[in-house]
Every structure is written in C-alpha cells, then in structure tokens.
Amino acid sequence: xxxxxxxxxxxxxxxxxxxxxxxxxxxxxxxxxxxxxxxxxxxxxxxxxxxxxxxxxxxxxxxxxxxxxxxxxxxxxxxxxxxxxxxxxxxxxxxxxxxxxxxxxxxxxxxxxxxxxxxxxxxxxxxxxxxxxxxxxxxxxxxxxxxxxxxxxxxxxxxxxxxxxxxxxxxxxxxxxxxxxxxxxxxxxxxxxxxxxxxxxxxxxxxxxxxxxxxxxxxxxxxxxxxxxxxxxxxxxxxxxxxxxxxxxxxxxxxxxxxxxxxxxxxxxxxxxxxxxxxxxxxxxxxxxxxxxxxxxxxxxxxxxxxxxxxxxxxxxxxxxxxxxxxxxxx
Numbered sequence: 227x228x229x230x231x232x233x234x235x236x237x238x239x240x241x242x243x244x245x246x247x248x249x250x251x252x253x254x255x256x257x258x259x260x261x262x263x264x265x266x267x268x269x270x271x272x273x274x275x276x277x278x279x280x281x282x283x284x285x286x287x288x289x290x291x292x293x294x295x296x297x298x299x300x301x302x303x304x305x306x307x308x309x310x311x312x313x314x315x316x317x318x319x320x321x322x323x324x325x326x327x328x329x330x331x332x333x334x335x336x337x338x339x340x341x342x343x344x345x346x347x348x349x350x351x352x353x354x355x356x357x358x359x360x361x362x363x364x365x366x367x368x369x370x371x372x373x374x375x376x377x378x379x380x381x382x383x384x385x386x387x388x389x390x391x392x393x394x395x396x397x398x399x400x401x402x403x404x405x406x407x408x409x410x411x412x413x414x415x416x417x418x419x420x421x422x423x424x425x426x427x428x429x430x431x432x433x434x435x436x437x438x439x440x441x442x443x444x445x446x447x448x449x450x451x452x453x454x455x456x457x458x459x460x461x462x463x464x465x466x467x468x469x470x471x472x473x474x475x476x477x478x479x480x481x482x483x484x485x486x487x488x489x490x491x492x493x494x495x496x497x498x499x500x501x502x503x504x505x506x507x508x509x510x511x512x513x514x515x516x517x518x519x520x521x522x523x524x525x526x527x528x529x530x531x532x533x534x535x536x537x538x539x540x541x542x543x544x545x546x547x548x549x550x551x552x553x554x555x556x557x
Contacts, residue, residue, distance in 0.1 A: 238526060239321050239510060240267040242274075243361060243519055245313045251363055253518055258356040259319045259409065259510060260430050263529045264522040265303065267316045272299035275309065276536045279543075286541040293539060300534045305521045317519040318526070319409060319510040320381070331416055331424055331506040333494040334434035338411060338507070341435055346489060348443045353432040355412055363407055363514050371408070378406050378511055391525040403513035403520045413437040415444070416506045430508060437505045438488055445485040445498060450478055453499070 241259030245252070257270040279292035288310065295309045305316045324332035367375070383396040413434045415427035427444070431437040446466040450456040455477055456464055466481040477499070484498040494505040513520040538546040 237262070237321055238523075239319045240264050240522065240526075241317055241319070241356065242267050242271045243315055243317045245315075245518065247311050251518070253315070253317075253361045255317075255356040255359040255361065256314070258354060259317060259512075260355055260412075264305065264316050264318075264526055265528040265530055265532065268299055268304065268532065269535060271314060271316070272296050272535055275299070276539065280539055280545070283543070289539075289543065290541050293541070296536075299532060301532055303528070303532055315518065316521055317512060318522050319512050321508055321510050322381075323506060323508055329424075331504065333505055334413060334492070334507050335411075338413075338434055340433070340492065344435055344489075346439055346442055348439070348447070350439065352436040352439070355430050355432045356409070357432070359410065361407055361409075361512065361519060363405060375406050375408060378408070379404060381511070389525070395523040395525045399513050399520060399523065403515040405514040407512045407514050407519070409510040409512060412508045412510065414506055414508055415441050416504050417501055418504075419501045424504070424506075427503065434492075434494070434505055434507075438493070441496075441503055441505065442485050442488055445481045445488070445496070445503070449498075450481055455481075 239259050240261045240263060241255055242257035243253040244256045245254075256274060257267055261267045261270065275292050276296050279289045279296065283289035283292060291310055295307055298304050298307065307314055326332070380400060382400050383393055388396075412430040412432065413436065414430050415437055416424045417427040418424045428437065428440050431440065450466050451458050451460075456469070466478040466485065469475045469478045480498050484496040484503070487493055487496050496503050537548075540546065
C-alpha cells in the first residue's frame with residue numbers, strides 16, 4: 227500500500243544491463259527494460275553488438291569477439307554473456323501501477339519531471355526510456371524511497387489467474403532475489419470504454435509530456451483514421467483540427483476538443499466518443515541478489531526463437547548481404 231493506492235502487477239518487462247570490471251555492484255541499462263519477452267531483449271542486444279562491431283571496433287580481433295557473441299545470440303536463448311570484459315545480462319522487471327479503491331490508475335505526480343517548454347510537434351524526438359540509467363543498489367535513498375522498497379520486497383503473484391509454474395517462480399524469486407530496486411517512473415496512455423477495464427494504449431514513455439504528445443497525435447490523427455472518420459489514404463495533413471469538409475467534420479470536433487483540453491495544461495485525462503484516455507504512471511521493480519538483477523524465469527514465455535537479424539559482417543568490416551545471389555560485399 228502506497229498512500230491511498232494499492233500496487234497491482236501488470237506484465238513482466240525485459241531489457242539488458244551491463245556491468246564492467248570496475249563497476250562494483252552497479253549495472254547500466256543498455257537495452258531499455260520495456261520489452262515484452264526475453265527474446266526481444268536478446269534480439270536488441272544482438273543488434274547492439276552487431277552495430278558495435280560494424281561502427282566501433284578498432285581491430286579485427288575486437289570485431290571477431292563481438293561477432294562471436296552475435297552468432298551465439300542468433301542461435302541460442304542466451305541470458306548472460308561476457309564480451310570484451312563487459313558482462314551483459316537480460317534482466318526482468320515487474321511492471322506495476324498504483325490503483326485506488328475505485329480502480330483508477332495513478333496519474334503523474336506533481337514531482338514528476340516536466341519540460342519547461344512543452345513541444346507538441348509530432349516529429350519531436352522523445353527522450354528514450356532508461357537512457358543511460360545506472361542501476362545502483364547502494365545509491366542513497368530518501369526515507370520515503372526506502373520505505374517503499376521495504377514494502378515491495380514481499381510482493382509476488384497470487385490468484386487463480388496465474389498458472390502454477392508462474393506462481394512457483396514468483397515465490398522462489400522472493401527468496402532468491404530478496405532485495406528490490408525501483409526504476410524511474412515511466413508513463414503510458416491507458417484507455418477505458420464504458421465500465422470496461424483499463425487497457426494499454428501506448429508503449430512506455432520517459433516523461434508524462436511525451437505520453438501526452440503521443441495522445442495528442444492519437445486523438446487528432448490516428449483515432450479518426452482507425453474509426454473511419456478520415457480515410458487512411460487521405461492527405462497526411464488532414465486531421466481532427468484540420469478536417470476536410472464532409473459528414474465526419476462534426477464528429478471530428480469532439481476529438482479536436484479533447485486534444486485542445488490536453489494541451490491546455492498538465493491535463494492527464496480526456497474523454498472523446500465514449501472512451502476515456504488517461505496518462506498513467508507506471509512503475510517497474512527489479513529484484514536483486516548479491517550477484518545482481520534478476521534474469522528471466524523458467525515460466526516466462528518467448529514470442530519467437532533466436533534468429534539472424536542482420537547480414538553477415540566479417541572481421542574486415544565487410545557486409546555480405548546475399549552472397550548466394552552474386553551481390554558484391556559492401557565495406
């Protein structure tokens with residue numbers, strides 16, 4: 227229990243953290259902890275190492291080591307490996323949200339960071355979730371942060387909706403990784419129609435404003451097209467604020483008005499055409515042991531198996547796109 231809210235688990239999320247020889251107990255996130263299954267995080271690590279071999283390796287030997295790691299990741303479900311002295315681990319976080327007694331998901335707090343100038347341009351590059359984030363279990367905590375960590379240590383899955391292997395792994399993790407580390411808050415759009423449950427309407431964002439900007443685009447551009455109010459093949463500049471004339475123009479006004487309310491201030495909830503859209507505050511909890519953050523559990527499900535993601539790169543930094551077709555390699 228945190229204030230008037232109760233924590234509620236949603237789904238596990240996965241990413242990759244790295245630890246170098248001199249890092250002590252600290253790990254740094256190198257693949258954002260936002261992926262829906264372990265294999266997605268492994269694929270992201272494979273790409274990270276492939277591009278490092280292509281763009282950053284300073285010798286054939288260094289490139290050979292990096293490409294060897296890539297080859298393993300392309301064929302094996304590897305959750306940890308050491309490459310050039312850096313230890314990489316697929317890490318698992320529990321995503322949860324605080325929910326009040328009426329089932330309302332917590333919205334951004336006044337203390338959450340906001341930009342001094344709000345940019346609503348849909349082409350603006352958003353801050354990446356977990357960009358440069360260092361995971362340090364020994365970092366100083368405020369009394370409130372320390373109390374929250376202690377309160378969350380015993381949290382585990384419960385209830386009949388979880389299969390027995392999931393419940394077993396969850397209970398075991400409380401023992402094997404007894405400490406917890408709370409990652410910075412992230413933000414997403416959630417939606418609800420009528421008395422139905424809240425459902426995710428976006429991926430995680432680093433700031434509440436980034437989520438609002440995504441919602442602004444959804445209300446003015448994407449939702450009208452999804453609902454058939456604007457044809458998908460219409461001019462891209464046509465949206466709810468700048469509709470073409472026709473029968474749908476009046477219906478689009480409701481989306482435009484909701485988007486305008488969103489822009490009026492730090493607005494975190496709007497309604498349009500029977501759907502409530504809310505900016506929700508998401509939390510992620512990493513379980514921690516003396517050896518570092520928890521990795522994937524046996525009961526975690528992968529959406530696909532390891533695969534080759536990039537063309538073959540050789541030790542001389544030459545890319546071989548399709549040798550069987552007779553194409554020339556690219557250096």
